[in-house]
Amino acid sequence: MGADPLQSPASIFTRAMQTSIGATVTDTAAGDAITMALKQFGLTALRSSQREVIESVIAGHDTLAVMPTGAGKSLCYQLPAMLLDGITIVVSPLISLMKDQVDSMRAVGVPAIDVTSQSDESERRNRIEQIARGEAKLVYVAPERFRSQRFIEVLQRTKIALFAIDEAHCVSQWGHDFRPDYLRLEAMLTELKPERRVALTATATPEVRGDIERALGLKDAKVFVRGFDRPNLFFAVESIAKKQKGLRIAALKRENEAGGSCIVYAGTRKNAEALAEELKSEGLKTGVYHAGLADETRKEVQDRFMADGYDVLVATNAFGMGVDKRDVRLVIHADLPRSLEAYYQEAGRGGRDGEPARCTLLFNGSDIRLQEYFIESSHPPAALMRTLWKTLRDEPALGSDLQTLEARVQAKNTMQLEAAVRQLVSAGLVVESTRGLEATRPPEGAPPFDADGPMKRAALETQKLTRIQAYAYSHRCRRFEILSYFGDEDARGKSRCDGCDNCVERPARAIDARERDRVLAILRLVDRTDGRYGRARLVQILLGDDNDELRQRGLHRLSEFGALSGTDKSVVFDAIGAAEATGLLETEAGEYPTLSLSEQGLAVLRAPSSLTELVVVAPRAQSAKSKKPVKSQGGGPLDNALVDKLRTLRTEIAREEQRPPFMIWSNKTLDALARHRPTSYDALLRVPGMGEHKAQTFGNRILEIMVPGTFSSHSK
Numbered sequence: 108m109g110a111d112p113l114q115s116p117a118s119i120f121t122r123a124m125q126t127s128i129g130a131t132v133t134d135t136a137a138g139d140a141i142t143m144a145l146k147q148f149g150l151t152a153l154r155s156s157q158r159e160v161i162e163s164v165i166a167g168h169d170t171l172a173v174m175p176t177g178a179g180k181s182l183c184y185q186l187p188a189m190l191l192d193g194i195t196i197v198v199s200p201l202i203s204l205m206k207d208q209v210d211s212m213r214a215v216g217v218p219a220i221d222v223t224s225q226s227d228e229s230e231r232r233n234r235i236e237q238i239a240r241g242e243a244k245l246v247y248v249a250p251e252r253f254r255s256q257r258f259i260e261v262l263q264r265t266k267i268a269l270f271a272i273d274e275a276h277c278v279s280q281w282g283h284d285f286r287p288d289y290l291r292l293e294a295m296l297t298e299l300k301p302e303r304r305v306a307l308t309a310t311a312t313p314e315v316r317g318d319i320e321r322a323l324g325l326k327d328a329k330v331f332v333r334g335f336d337r338p339n340l341f342f343a344v345e346s347i348a349k350k351q352k353g354l355r356i357a358a359l360k361r362e363n364e365a366g367g368s369c370i371v372y373a374g375t376r377k378n379a380e381a382l383a384e385e386l387k388s389e390g391l392k393t394g395v396y397h398a399g400l401a402d403e404t405r406k407e408v409q410d411r412f413m414a415d416g417y418d419v420l421v422a423t424n425a426f427g428m429g430v431d432k433r434d435v436r437l438v439i440h441a442d443l444p445r446s447l448e449a450y451y452q453e454a455g456r457g458g459r460d461g462e463p464a465r466c467t468l469l470f471n472g473s474d475i476r477l478q479e480y481f482i483e484s485s486h487p488p489a490a491l492m493r494t495l496w497k498t499l500r501d502e503p504a505l506g507s508d509l510q511t512l513e514a515r516v517q518a519k520n521t522m523q524l525e526a527a528v529r530q531l532v533s534a535g536l537v538v539e540s541t542r543g544l545e546a547t548r549p550p551e552g553a554p555p556f557d558a559d560g561p562m563k564r565a566a567l568e569t570q571k572l573t574r575i576q577a578y579a580y581s582h583r584c585r586r587f588e589i590l591s592y593f594g595d596e597d598a599r600g601k602s603r604c605d606g607c608d609n610c611v612e613r614p615a616r617a618i619d620a621r622e623r624d625r626v627l628a629i630l631r632l633v634d635r636t637d638g639r640y641g642r643a644r645l646v647q648i649l650l651g652d653d654n655d656e657l658r659q660r661g662l663h664r665l666s667e668f669g670a671l672s673g674t675d676k677s678v679v680f681d682a683i684g685a686a687e688a689t690g691l692l693e694t695e696a697g698e699y700p701t702l703s704l705s706e707q708g709l710a711v712l713r714a715p716s717s718l719t720e721l722v723v724v725a726p727r728a729q730s731a732k733s734k735k736p737v738k739s740q741g742g743g744p745l746d747n748a749l750v751d752k753l754r755t756l757r758t759e760i761a762r763e764e765q766r767p768p769f770m771i772w773s774n775k776t777l778d779a780l781a782r783h784r785p786t787s788y789d790a791l792l793r794v795p796g797m798g799e800h801k802a803q804t805f806g807n808r809i810l811e812i813m814v815p816g817t818f819s820s821h822s823k
């Protein structure tokens with residue numbers, strides 16, 4: 108039917124829905140109604156993630172949609188709002204954006220209004236009357252609106268089809284922009300009894316997700332986490348000595364033929380400054396950015412970065428918010444970030460234009476100490492806060508003598524003392540005046556002070572740190588590690604990609620009988636012990652170590668005890684690594700990372716003959732060596748047959764791409780390829796003149812020439 112743009116869409120769609128609502132969502136009538144509504148919005152198709160969410164909402168489920176910015180979350184409540192009988196309330200903290208949303212909804216004929224502090228009292232009253240008269244279909248409000256009794260009364264008499272909570276992570280105290288008003292929503296919802304709830308956010312961390320479900324009272328919620336993959340980003344981790352980091356960054360930048368910008372993230376201002384100096388002395392145009400610089404300096408640096416004025420910008424995590432440079436080709440982390448989500452957010456500043464970008468984490472086992480120090484210093488123990496308060500009460504003079512105070516209360520460092528003061532100030536137990544700090548009594552009616560709160564948060568931070576540490580050490584697909592941590596459904600069933608070091612450098616190869624026996628012994632042991640142990644303990648058991656601790660725990664009675672005795676210890680470690688890299692074992696984050704069976708591992712235990720391929724992990728020493736940059740003129744003697752093969756490949760590609768052969772790669776590069784004979788993606792990247800883009804585009808075909816039969820399955 109031809110939609111008449113002047114006819115009220117509410118009536119068109121309400122009619123369409125009357126025949127389909129209450130029926131199943133797969134019902135074609137509901138599908139038709141969605142299609143019609145979509146047309147009304149001027150869109151041709153729903154994205155698959157949107158479809159899932161919208162169908163769940165229309166079917167009446169409480170729903171949580173976690174999707175990145177730009178994925179189209181708004182439509183997930185706008186479209187149901189149009190189709191459902193009753194009004195839809197949208198809660199969002201972003202008042203400034205509401206007007207645009209309201210205008211665009213009206214433009215497509217949906218009666219939408221916003222009730223916010225931006226309009227004056229009488230206008231607000233007007234709009235609330237509109238709701239009362241049933242003239243609004245979609246109502247945008249900030250959470251503060253529910254402080255108004257009049258507003259609530261009107262809503263109580265209104266049929267609320269859908270209650271949508273946008274930016275739902277604001278309900279989480281772990282989130283980056285917690286809004287206390289969001290916590291009151293649950294009580295509101297209990298009272299207003301909307302037919303269904305939908306919460307939407309771009310923050311994909313497990314604990315925030317849990318908080319949202321709990322704090323908004325979502326019941327048996329359908330949770331959809333989709334769309335976090337960034338296929339154009341290549342993820343790599345290099346384990347490297349602290350002192351080598353600067354050199355390695357310079358090398359990575361030089362090898363990166365694609366050009367574009369490069370951001371290096373450092374863990375502290377001091378590290379950022381030091382790295383910047385080193386890179387400058389390497390001859391790179393280098394900028395520094397951190398919160399310790401004056402505002403105008405920061406602005407200058409940012410402007411120059413935007414204008415391509417640097418080869419490299421070294422920054423702390425203070426850099427990036429609101430900076431949208433599309434052609435960042437390289438994001439290097441010189442220190443371990445505090446969490447996988449912080450890492451992914453920063454790495455995600457690469458390749459915004461959709462072109463390939465490389466994200467490399469330079470990792471040194473001791474990096475973890477820096478983050479542990481931060482966690483400890485910024486989360487004061489309860490005892491410290493008590494002592495601090497009592498000291499300030501009994502010796503008021505110390506309130507202006509912070510140095511003595513720090514020693515007296517035995518704070519670990521100034522940072523920890525400051526953190527303790529902040530906690531007490533926000534609880535109203537300490538006030539800051541011109542005279543210094545002063546202890547007070549808790550104000551009347553204040554909630555009890557949660558002295559253990561900081562330590563609980565510290566425990567969570569530590570857990571996150573362990574998780575990113577596991578990422579750094581992981582032999583599995585990095586992309587899979589990240590996406591499965593976020594719970595992104597797109598990761599399901601995929602444990603290999605073609606855009607991370609682990610997948611590209613270590614293709615699977617046929618397994619031999621001895622390797623299979625080793626892997627099976629490992630899987631059986633992990634299964635038998637329910638994934639309780641880490642790799643060192645597993646190796647001890649498999650080798651049948653004569654060890655009191657094993658005996659005390661009764662582990663010497665397991666049938667796998669000594670199953671691999673006589674095997675070299677490093678071989679057993681590597682076999683565990685291989686089982687993990689192949690996706691048969693998963694690392695569980697925790698204080699002591701333990702290994703458990705993955706679904707795939709379980710399947711192999713049930714049908715051992717199904718295990719035909721293994722991803723072999725190179726021994727550590729060798730892989731460290733292979734990371735060393737090669738000198739431009741290095742490499743072995745020239746093999747003419749190989750040169751011919753490479754030249755033929757170049758001609759072939761040139762024909763496909765309809766470009767002259769020298770544009771594919773130069774004769775010099777051809778020579779270098781033949782001399783260096785790269786056998787891995789990383790080695791390929793180190794061949795002078797190769798570069799990221801070429802390596803990604805033709806890499807597999809070149810590697811197939813070097814190691815026939817290994818890379819062909821990966822070629823495009």
Ligand code: ADP
Nearest residue numbers: 150151152153154175176177178179180181182
């Ligand atoms: P989010 O809230 O997830 O950040 P928005 O709802 O603001 O995303 O949508 C981002 C952009 O995508 C908007 O310009 C919107 O019009 C567009 N968009 C949303 N859904 C679709 C679709 N199915 N087809 C085409 N464009 C869409």
Ligand code: ZN
Nearest residue numbers: 584604607610
């Ligand atoms: Zn991968």
